[in-house]
Amino acid sequence: MRLCNIVRQGGKRGQCGAAASFDQVPAGQNCVTTGSWCAREQDSARQSRARLRSALRAHARRTRPELTARVLPRFLLACLVWLAWPAWAQPDAVRLSQTEARQPLGLFLELLEDPEGRLTLDDVLSRPDADWRPNTTEVLNFSFSTSTWWVRGRVVNDTEGPTTRVLEAASALQDELDLHLLREGRPVRSWHTGDRRALDSRDLVYRYPVFALTLAPGETVGFIARLGSHDGLHEAVPFVLRTQRSFLDHVQRETMVFGAYYGGLLALLLYNLLLSAITRDRVFLLYAIYLGTYLLWNVTFLGYGQQHLWPDHPDFNNQILALSIPAIFIALAVFSCNYLQTRQQARRWHRAIVALAALSGLAVLPALLDHYALSILMVLPAGGALLLVQLAAALHLAVRGYRPARFYVLAWTALALGALATFLKVFGVLPSNVWTEYSLNIGSAIEFILLALALADKMNTLKAEKLAVQRQAAVELERQVAQRTHELAAANERLQQASITDELTGLYNRRYFNLIATRELNRCRREGRPLAMAMLDVDRFKAYNDRYGHSQGDQALAALARAMDSQVNRATDYLFRLGGEEFAVLLIGVGHDEARQHVERVRRAVSDLQLLHDGSERGVVTMSAGLVWRETLSDPSADQLYVLADEALYRAKAAGRDRLSE
Numbered sequence: 007m008r009l010c011n012i013v014r015q016g017g018k019r020g021q022c023g024a025a026a027s028f029d030q031v032p033a034g035q036n037c038v039t040t041g042s043w044c045a046r047e048q049d050s051a052r053q054s055r056a057r058l059r060s061a062l063r064a065h066a067r068r069t070r071p072e073l074t075a076r077v078l079p080r081f082l083l084a085c086l087v088w089l090a091w092p093a094w095a096q097p098d099a100v101r102l103s104q105t106e107a108r109q110p111l112g113l114f115l116e117l118l119e120d121p122e123g124r125l126t127l128d129d130v131l132s133r134p135d136a137d138w139r140p141n142t143t144e145v146l147n148f149s150f151s152t153s154t155w156w157v158r159g160r161v162v163n164d165t166e167g168p169t170t171r172v173l174e175a176a177s178a179l180q181d182e183l184d185l186h187l188l189r190e191g192r193p194v195r196s197w198h199t200g201d202r203r204a205l206d207s208r209d210l211v212y213r214y215p216v217f218a219l220t221l222a223p224g225e226t227v228g229f230i231a232r233l234g235s236h237d238g239l240h241e242a243v244p245f246v247l248r249t250q251r252s253f254l255d256h257v258q259r260e261t262m263v264f265g266a267y268y269g270g271l272l273a274l275l276l277y278n279l280l281l282s283a284i285t286r287d288r289v290f291l292l293y294a295i296y297l298g299t300y301l302l303w304n305v306t307f308l309g310y311g312q313q314h315l316w317p318d319h320p321d322f323n324n325q326i327l328a329l330s331i332p333a334i335f336i337a338l339a340v341f342s343c344n345y346l347q348t349r350q351q352a353r354r355w356h357r358a359i360v361a362l363a364a365l366s367g368l369a370v371l372p373a374l375l376d377h378y379a380l381s382i383l384m385v386l387p388a389g390g391a392l393l394l395v396q397l398a399a400a401l402h403l404a405v406r407g408y409r410p411a412r413f414y415v416l417a418w419t420a421l422a423l424g425a426l427a428t429f430l431k432v433f434g435v436l437p438s439n440v441w442t443e444y445s446l447n448i449g450s451a452i453e454f455i456l457l458a459l460a461l462a463d464k465m466n467t468l469k470a471e472k473l474a475v476q477r478q479a480a481v482e483l484e485r486q487v488a489q490r491t492h493e494l495a496a497a498n499e500r501l502q503q504a505s506i507t508d509e510l511t512g513l514y515n516r517r518y519f520n521l522i523a524t525r526e527l528n529r530c531r532r533e534g535r536p537l538a539m540a541m542l543d544v545d546r547f548k549a550y551n552d553r554y555g556h557s558q559g560d561q562a563l564a565a566l567a568r569a570m571d572s573q574v575n576r577a578t579d580y581l582f583r584l585g586g587e588e589f590a591v592l593l594i595g596v597g598h599d600e601a602r603q604h605v606e607r608v609r610r611a612v613s614d615l616q617l618l619h620d621g622s623e624r625g626v627v628t629m630s631a632g633l634v635w636r637e638t639l640s641d642p643s644a645d646q647l648y649v650l651a652d653e654a655l656y657r658a659k660a661a662g663r664d665r666l667s668e
């Protein structure tokens with residue numbers, strides 16, 4: 007574009023004459039170059055056109071074969087020379103037009119390096135033009151440089167009326183930024199601002215320095231800016247001219263975009279703090295801390311902190327910026343380790359993350375001692391490596407199928423794409439529009455939202471796992487309860503059985519006799535059925551014990567119990583050991599003779615055992631029995647039956663033993 011301007015103005019160049027110095031151009035004159043600067047421009051233009059003309063003449067003289075062999079390369083060379091001219095041409099003045107609302111100034115500026123930082127405005131104004139060199143980038147970026155840099159440019163009002171434009175030095179972090187407005191070569195107004203100075207040094211308070219330039223129709227004004235740094239770190243500063251309306255639109259759009267951005271992130275932060283308080287899960291708190299450090303850095307980095315939160319504390323502004331960067335990396339590392347469970351799942355990656363986070367943390371020390379450039383120099387490589395290692399760890403875990411790691415990779419991809427778009431915009435690969443301008447914010451917002459979703463998903467996964475474990479535990483509990491219940495029932499059964507069983511013989515005991523005798527008596531009475539009861543007692547058992555010992559007496563009792571039991575088979579027949587060597591038989595629904603025979607069989611089963619018994623009448627163990635039989639039971643109770651049977655037994659004993667009496 008500058009080339010076209012110069013070509014267009016070629017006829018008027020000769021009329022410019024030699025102006026005395028930079029910016030001494032009469033108002034309303036189209037030619038805007040001055041002195042030697044103008045002369046050099048004319049020479050360069052002339053030489054370039056001459057080269058092109060000679061290339062074209064050569065083209066006309068040569069034949070076709072010569073064209074490909076010799077002329078074409080020269081022609082291409084000439085074209086290249088023509089095209090490449092802007093790279094070393096002297097910058098022209100910026101011409102304000104009715105149509106362009108926003109005009110970047112970078113390529114219209116000249117630079118002067120002041121390594122010692124001692125030059126004054128007068129020194130700079132008296133420097134010859136040869137000391138200045140054209141700036142070749144749209145955005146000024148001196149990065150790590152201890153020099154002070156002087157920048158100059160000129161603006162011509164080509165519009166038909168007076169106009170006021172806003173000159174933006176769109177960096178919130180340049181330490182010192184002095185701007186001097188020149189009219190007819192003389193300074194007429196100066197501003198001393200920058201983030202190391204309080205905001206009241208600015209006419210218009212915005213997140214970065216802006217200056218109002220008023221120009222009469224056709225007027226040219228110059229400006230010289232001094233960019234100083236506190237300790238050798240300069241920020242990228244885009245110099246831009248805007249119409250007032252464009253500036254207002256821009257401010258409104260930024261207010262809306264960043265209002266939504268910060269509002270959203272703040273809501274996310276508070277929400278996660280609440281979640282951490284409710285769930286007591288540390289990962290939400292770590293996420294909120296990471297988000298908080300990022301927010302603190304971002305509001306400081308973009309100048310909103312100084313504009314709205316701490317306008318009167320420029321030193322704090324610088325300190326908080328330098329401290330927030332290592333804080334972000336540390337908070338991110340702690341969150342990532344906790345979220346990805348790297349200690350348990352990827353030990354080597356975990357160790358690398360911890361080491362790099364510690365290294366990033368070291369950058370706090372120079373920041374605390376006011377050496378911000380050193381702090382940034384330390385934190386950027388360590389932090390960059392940390393981001394890569396975290397991403398690699400997440401990829402590693404995602405490939406292994408760890409679901410939370412997939413969200414993490416997605417989130418970081420969104421942020422990386424946002425950062426890449428910003429990077430490509432700065433280097434002119436992508437156009438500057440609302441998407442590329444805020445791509446980092448968009449990317450980071452998506453990153454934070456995805457991470458929040460990731461946390462929710464992780465909670466869901468944990469909840470599902472917990473539910474599964476609970477279900478499994480419930481099933482196991484039910485199984486154990488069923489088993490215990492079964493065991494208890496069996497134990498109860500055993501207890502029940504034990505409570506009605508005689509331990510030595512395994513027959514029913516006296517307690518059960520009482521129960522059964524009463525129950526069966528009542529039933530027989532109800533049903534009108536006959537019932538027989540016999541009492542059986544071992545004969546001379548005291549003598550047996552005395553002769554063979556108590557232990558053998560026990561064995562004899564058990565043996566004769568088995569023998570008797572073998573004769574009691576019907577479901578309605580019962581055999582009891584009432585105590586000692588005394589037994590009872592209960593026979594339900596039997597006739598008298600049958601009862602008598604049955605008891606006799608039982609009794610004989612004992613003597614048939616032929617257990618030697620010296621003290622007995624027959625030389626073997628025998629039994630006596632007393633029988634009571636009732637066809638109908640109108641009155642006798644179980645106790646009465648017992649007494650009657652016992653009396654019959656007594657009679658059997660008295661009659662000589664080993665017999666049945668009634």
Ligand SMILES: Nc1nc2c(ncn2[C@@H]2O[C@H](COP(=O)(O)OP(=O)(O)OP(=O)(O)O)[C@@H](O)[C@H]2O)c(=O)[nH]1
Nearest residue numbers: 543544545546547548549551556557559560586587
């Ligand atoms: N080994 C053993 N002896 C028992 C048990 N219960 C009772 N006895 C004994 O049985 C004997 C019963 O003796 P007695 O009541 O005098 O009757 P007896 O010697 O059998 O004489 P008669 O009944 O008149 O024939 C006692 O010596 C008791 O100690 C027991 O469980 N085991």
